[in-house]
Amino acid sequence: MKWALSELNKFRDGQLDFSETIDLSDSLKIRDHSILNVEPITVDGFLQVNREGYLAHYVAKTVITMPSSRSLEPVEIPMALSVDEEYMTQRQYDAITDLSEDEKNLIIVLEKDLIDLSESIEDFILLNLPMQVLTEDEKQSTDYPKGDFWTVVSEDELKKEREIEATTTIDPRLAKLSELFNEDGE
Structure with missing residues (x-):
């Protein structure tokens, strides 16, 4: 999911719609070792191109398998993420005069003449992984794991x-x- 800025500039004052399915399973598993599996990710959205910069809006949907926090059994977690990001070249960023410092910090300054949404998709998936993963039985049960000399209590x-x-x-x-x-x- 990469576009060269020269290609995107053909859509100036318009937008480029996209709908793709990508596989980021290997790179996500490397970045977070608790991920057991990632189904192919469907991404639908658009890139809006104007003189001030490039606005990306997309919805990424996938199912991630992670171990349960209690029993380590595999649990499938459906994810649907809606993402909005604004990209600018260094020249466009330097020309901004009407935004506060906090607003400027939300803008992604491009280091290359390329927009790669794969990195963005990976980052948002990792940021939205749940801290506690439970199977359906574990959600319903009040029993916690225990051993010979230990017990888990609420x-x-x-x-x-x-x-x-x-x-x-x-x-x-x-x-x-x-x-x-x-x-x-x-």
């Missing part, structure tokens, strides 16, 4: 356990006093 359960421990634990400095009281009471 934050709520941990908080309850700590509250119970705080109320039942006797301060070691006062432990002798409680024994004294029990002996006198009998």
Whole structure:
């Protein structure tokens, strides 16, 4: 998904529509080792060309397979990303006078006379990967994994356990006093 600026300039004050299917599985797996598989990505969108720069709008759809956060079982995650990016040459960027510094930081300055949306698609997929991946059964279940000397507990359960421990634990400095009281009471 690469276009030379000379090719895009033929569409000045217009737009170039595109619809492609690309395979970025290998490069995504290299960039994030937790990715098990990436189905081919369908990309539909347009590049709008004008004197000020190049505006890319596209929707990328794919299904990514990642291991479950709890059991490491493969989980398929459908993704549909809508992306808008603005590209400019260095000369176009230097000519900007009416944008704030924050707005200027959102513009991608081209290092070559080439727009490559593959890099953008990869970046947005990686930015939108979920932090927690669960199978359908794991989403419905309240059982957490456990081993011989360990257990996974939810934050709520941990908080309850700590509250119970705080109320039942006797301060070691006062432990002798409680024994004294029990002996006198009998």
